[in-house]
Amino acid sequence: MGASRTPFDFSTAMYRLCDDITQRLPDLRHVRMPEVAVTFAQARRRVTYGIQAKLTPLRFEDGSLTTERYGKQWAVPRLYHGQQELLYILTFYLPRFFDHSFREKLITVIHELFHISPEFNGDIRRFGGRYHAHSHSQKEYDECMGELVDVYLKKRPPRELYAFLEIPFTQLQAQYGGVVGLKVPIPKLIPLSKSA
DSSP: OOOOSSOEEHHHHHHHHHHHHHHHOGGGTTOOGGGEEEEEEEOSSOOSSSOOEEEEESSOGGGOSEEEETTEEEEOOOEEETTEEEOEEEEEEETGGGSSOHHHHHHHHHHHHHTBOTTOSSSBOOOSSSOTTTTTOHHHHHHHHHHHHHHHHHTOOOHHHHGGGGSOHHHHHHHHTOEEOOOOOOOOOEEEOTTO
């Protein structure tokens, strides 16, 4: 089969998958995908270890627009997609993300979505104690994400939503003639003057 003339839009495909996941899993129904930018970044090295994906919150603790660090007030730039303000950036590192099994990829997707605060206020979900992002054990956290993957697949989502995760990145490129998507630089904190 020859290559398609239209490159594969990773961001659109991943957005649709995330939207379906958040509708089917009760633990993620608070997520409003129109307020989440689904992006990709180029992995610098072609190795299987290292960061696969990350969630960047666009607010501070409890949804605050500002925070204090090192004795200064800081703000994060506000991002919009058209008229819609974005509260999160969900970034996948390609092609590294694809260098894992189908199940591991789904665990990564749900892992990042689960980081979104239940209040959906631009902050992350916080656990008590020192390890507020993954509780006391990232291994246990990922085991829980695996259980959510099983719940999701038992609900029989349409295969066309996740079929792109079943094939290697090189095959995706060859089939579509390329892979494109949304790239959004991670915003840098802005120091606020006392008069601001």
